[in-house]
Amino acid sequence: MARKVKCKNTECKHHCKNDYCDTTVNINSGGRCESFEKNIVYYFHLVWEALADKNFIDMVEIIRNPEIKIGLFMSWSASIWDLLKWSGEPAVW
Structure with missing residues (x-):
């Protein structure tokens, strides 16, 4: 089941209004987002x-x-x- 994830990283290419991510988020074992792309x-x-x-x-x-x-x-x-x-x-x- 897909769900929206809140993300406050405005420097990410996938950041949308209202602090949501518009892609599938992959979180590694260290808790860092692996879906981050620079904008x-x-x-x-x-x-x-x-x-x-x-x-x-x-x-x-x-x-x-x-x-x-x-x-x-x-x-x-x-x-x-x-x-x-x-x-x-x-x-x-």
């Missing part, structure tokens, strides 16, 4: 954590955590998209 919020969170105490991200930090590169690209893309939207110019991708 855009995960990468934005990495960038904001890296910028918590300073206003730059250096190459040493990127080498330590290569996923920050993905977050930086997504943040940059979202910023450009937002600028184009507000400028009234059509976005050409």
